[in-house]
Amino acid sequence: MNDTVTIQTGKFMTKRLFQQKTMVIDVFHPGKATVPETEIREKLTKIYKTTPDVIFVFGFRAHFGGSKTTGGMIYNSLDYKENEPKHRLARHNLYKKKKTSRKQEQNKERQGTAKANTGTGNSEKE
């Protein structure tokens, strides 16, 4: 069994308004497990002759029986940040989610408003 990874692309669409090109990617990997996204991005840069940091891949699902995976790809030109969802930017280390917990933030907010209110000085709600 050969262990090569083949990539086929389909449903190619150029979206000028988003400065994107979207397509569906079929990856054939007989005898191997699911190919990691970084590898797929490298192969795609070779095919489309760009840099790997503008290529965003997502949604890879293996078909029944293995050896074929399908996913989508968005290939941007320069201004991509506003068009990509944040979790995909985070995969490229372009966006960092804040780590403070929600409860703590709400407490801070409540403290702020309670101090702003003049009056009887009721303590914060528990």
Place this chain on the structure above:
Amino acid sequence: MAAQEVLESDLPSALTLLKNLQEQVMAVTAQVQALTKKVQAGAYPTEKGLSFLEVKDQLLLMYLMDLSHLILHKASGGSLQGHAAALRLVEIRTVLEKIRPLDQKLKYQIDKLVKTAVTGSLSENDPLRFKPHPSNMMSKLSSEDEEEDEAEEGQSEASGKKSVKGASKKYVPPRLVPVHYDETEAEREKKRLERAKKRALSSSVIRELKEQYSDAPEEIRDARHPHVTRQSQEDQHRVNYEESMMVRLSVSKREKGRRKRASVMSSQLHSLTHFSDISALTGGTPHLDEDQNPIKKRKKILKKGRKKKGFRRRR
């Protein structure tokens, strides 16, 4: 003698009649010559055929002419045997008979046209009066979500109580008349029974019986279980949607169960020994196969806020 007097009185009128005849014959020949010239010059093109009514007119006229010719012939003592005009008459008659069903079909249209031509407008109960009049509809730009359904008379009336607020765009909910929900237990039972009957009719037992007794040629198809084909169609639809919209849809537990059941069904030899329940047709109690699960009554609990806007197909 009386005969001579009659002859004398008739003579001048006969002379005038003969002169008239001569003039008329000359006029007729002139007309016919002009007509033949026109036809030869191609002023009456018939590549596209003649209209149906024209054909009927011409045929009837030709029939009358041949008939009068034959009467004349017979009156002067000839025989009709094999006369060319008789054969023509027969031909025209057969054509007219064949045209008669077409005539029947056109009768309604022609009658209506004649009536409108005579009276000048459509009649009272003409169904054409019920066609939609878009000019009577209220525009969506000026008023807020008012949809005009066509009433019986074809005149759309604004359902009067709605207010038309152009600039402020206040949302006015549609006034629908609520109908009392009144389904008794008996009706529900009846509905269930009907559905069970339909399911039983399409089961494999009944289908094989039908094949046995029908005269149609036997078809051998690579057909899978209907649940399996339904599921595979759904899967295909889902895949197409996901690829074209570039999203991944989540699979609910119910969907997962269905898929699993469909794949299991196709891989086992389940259909060889388990037959579906046809008690709805035979009228007995629903019996169960030993290996099968008991029949559950499914209660429809609709989840709140079913999303997947574009994808959900209406069943």
